[in-house]
Amino acid sequence: MAMANRAIYFADSIEGAMSDAMQIAISMVASAVATLSALIAYHQYRKTRSIAEAQLITRTLDQYFSQEMVDARVLTYGAVGKALQDWTPEEYVATERVMKSFGELGFLLKNKHITSKEFLVWWGPTIVAVYQIGKPLIEYRRSTEGVGSHFIYFEWVARQAYLLSGKRTPWFSRAKWERIKKRSADIETATQDVLKVGQKRPHAPAVPGKGKKIPALIQTFLRNW
Incomplete structure (x- = not known):
């Protein structure tokens, strides 16, 4: 049991x-x-x-490279060295527009909607230059309107770009890029088959089929096209 x-x-x-x-x-x-x-x-x-x-x-890049923004930056650069009271109305409006545009980038970076710092490395010198030009306008707007946050994201991104410029070398200023340039030094003189390249282009002229003789005039045109 x-x-x-x-x-x-x-x-x-x-x-x-x-x-x-x-x-x-x-x-x-x-x-x-x-x-x-x-x-x-x-x-x-x-x-x-x-x-x-x-x-x-x-x-953002589409906006910065648009003809409208390119023209606005040109007008902004025209205000270099001028006292604010000597700015033309066009320079005033253009500088405000450029600063607001870069301020949008500052907002996106500050709130981590965009995280790549390469953006600042690329556009940093331009942003800093625009800040130096536009600082009198920023101070004028803030003092006359009593709003200390006018263009605050633009100022933030300009200062960040300035700080980054002393710490991060652009990729095109590094040794690796120089090695690439050295290895591809014959790019200016290398002979390309223009006939084959032309065939791949969507707007290329029609090329006679394989086995058919191409008239000399057409050959000359294709080589120079």
Whole structure:
């Protein structure tokens, strides 16, 4: 009888141990699934954020390279060395516009909607120059209107660009770029097959098919096109 009881106890112990092991295994699997789900969600978040940032950068660059903004910057540069009262109305309006445009970039960077500092390395000297030109206008607007936050994001991005300029060397000023230029030094003199290049262009003139003789006049045109 005692032996039977011990057998029953042993069987119950084994069953309990297996049950505990099963629960531990289930818990580990659930934890692994949760971790994997979190990693997938994080990856999707990073990918979505990266796409959104790329779209913002593209839109910002489209704005900065638009003819309208190029003309505005030219007018702004025309105010260099002038007292504010000597600015033309066009220079005043253009400088405000350029500063507001760079202020939008400051807002995006300050709030981490754009995270790439290369943007500041690229546009930093321009932003700093515009700040130096526009500082009298900023001070005038702030004092006369009593709003100390006028152009605050523009000032922030200008100061950040200035600080970064002494710490980060632009990629085109680094040794690696010089090595690339050295290795590709024959780019100016290398002979390209203009006929093949022309065939790939969507607006290229029709080229006679393979095996047909190309008239000399057309050959000359294609080489010089």
